[in-house]
Amino acid sequence: MxxxxxxxxxxxxxxxxxxxxxxxxxxxxxxxxxxxxxFYDWIMLRPGVGHVEMNVAKAIFKLLWTPLLRHVSSIMGFKTARSQAFIQGCGDNHITWQIIRVVTESILKELLVPYARLCSERNQVPTVDGYMAWVQGVKNNNYQMLFKFANLLVAFHLMRSGVRKNNSNAMLAGRQRLVPIFFVAQHRIYQRLVLRDMIVRQQQPSPVREYVRATTSYTVTGDETRGEGGDFILEAKNRSTKSWIPPGVPSSGQWIHASRCSERLEGVKTSVLERCGVARQNDASMVSLQENEDRLRAEIRRLKYLEKPQEEVQQLMSLDGEVLHPSFVNFDTIADKNYSAAKEAMRLGTAPKPEKLYITTDDADLTKMTKAEVLERISLRVEALGSEGERERWRKEIQRKKSKNKAAMIELLEELEAQQHQFVEDDNEMDAD
Structure with a gap:
């Protein structure tokens, strides 16, 4: 905007x-x-690194949900449709980060097992160079897919670490490795945002560039390893202030009182809770890391998912057994291609034409589905929406259009999917700018 x-x-x-x-x-x-x-060339927009991190996580969860994270969330106890929709939508940033940690550690360790066993059989010492040479000969597409997932997850760790430690180089290195996945789905706001940000960074005068590099994040606790983006710090401050305002339309006096006294009131609240023996619920949303890592690693081995990396597999499979589209193993190539095309389109002032990424075989075969099957898919997606108001609106839309032909139903499904991809970004557009 x-x-x-x-x-x-x-x-x-x-x-x-x-x-x-x-x-x-x-x-x-x-x-x-x-x-x-x-006229406004003196204004320099800076993306809020907190919102970028949050939306990168959502892009990762969208991309990895069917192949991997759907089954992982079930293993970790999120089994109902509503709880899985909550996890897929990254409804809690803390849980999202914990799941990423569990999955990253589990996959990295399991990817190394076949190579470590081979080295043991040959009485060789495993090395990083040896593994990287060995992995080039892997023919199992399921192994290759998880290897590429691991690259994304490690990049997310790097980006997040850069933000926490105010390290601009680490943040950008991780972010730019992840940026292409915005271009395999409808993340239009963040596509434009990251492209514009890189252009602005190149055009900045040296003093401005150094200032931007030095202020990637800030710490409000004094701990130099717990930095946050200015956008999240401001949001936290706003929430804290608003929490002391009574329900209803606040008066100017109530705003002034809350704004001036919020820190003192927070101190009083903390003291009262400590005296009453009531702990702050900061860790209520955390999950057990080691326990869930052990579960996931055990499941990967039970399924023999990575057992024969040197043998080709007939079908690309998700962790829970769904057949994936054969081209999905090349998702990174498609993402990079779309990213390059978007940069070129921005340079020329034209509209980009991204290549479609199919995750499952059904994604490419909508036209082969019956009208009833398309309606069923629409209904499942509607029930996974987070807002009851939105669910009710789409139920009425289904009732209004279900008498039409299959082409109209497919169009309705695509409209619903586009909204699901876009609504969070629309909410955050002002914050991102």
Missing amino acids: ISKLIEDKLVCLSCTTLVAREEVDQHSKIHADAEYKK
């Missing part, structure tokens, strides 16, 4: 008139040789 205003509003250097970009041709009839520049 703000970035669009910056790009659209120009000033004529001949007469200092503000001109919208689409009005330039008309204005040039008055001043034929006029030059224009952006």
Whole structure:
């Protein structure tokens, strides 16, 4: 929204008139040789690293959900449709991070097991270089897929660590490795955001660039390993302030009282809870890391998912046994291709034409489904929506359109999926800018 205003509003250097970009041709009839520049070129937008991290996590969960995370969440106790929808949508940042930690540790260790066994059989010492050479000969697509997942998850750790320690290089290294996955689904806001951010970083004068690098994140506790993005710090402060305002429309006096006294009131609250022996529920949403890592590793071995990496498999399979689309193993190549195409389209001022990524065989075979099957898929997605109001609205829409033909049902399904991909980003657009 703000970035669009910056790009659209120009000033004529001949007469200092503000001109919208689409009005330039008309204005040039008055001043034929006029030059224009952006009126708001003094504004530099910085993406909130907290919101970028949060939406990268959502992109990861969307991409990895069917192949891996759906079964992982079930192993970890999230078995109902509602709880799985909550996990898939990254409804709790703490749980999301705990799951990423469990999955990363489990996959990395299990990927090494076949190589370590081979080294043991040959009486060789396992090495990093040896593993990287060995993995080039892997023919099992399921192994290759998990290996690529591990690369993404390690990059997420690197990005998050860079934010926590105010290390701009680490944050950017991890982020840019992950950015292409925004371009295999409908993450349009963050596609534009990360592209614009890299352009802005290149154009910054040296003093500004150094300032931006030095202020990737901030710490409010004094612990240099617990940095947060300024966007999250501001949100936390706003929530804390609002928590002391009574229900209803607040008066100016209530706002002033809450704003001036929130820190003192928080101190009183903490003291009262400590005296009453009531602990703060900061860790209520955490999951057991070691226990769930052991469960996941045991499940991978029980399924013999990575047992024969040097043998080709007939079908690409999810961890819970669903057949995946054969091209999905190359999701990283498709993502990189779409990312490059988006950069080129931005340079030329044209609309990008991304390649479609199919996760399951059904994704590519909607036209082969019956109308009843399409309706069933729509209903399942509607019931997984987080808001009862949204669920009720879509139920009415289904009732209104279910008498139409299958093509209309497929169009309705695509519309629903597009909304599910987009609604969180729309909510965060102002925060991201």
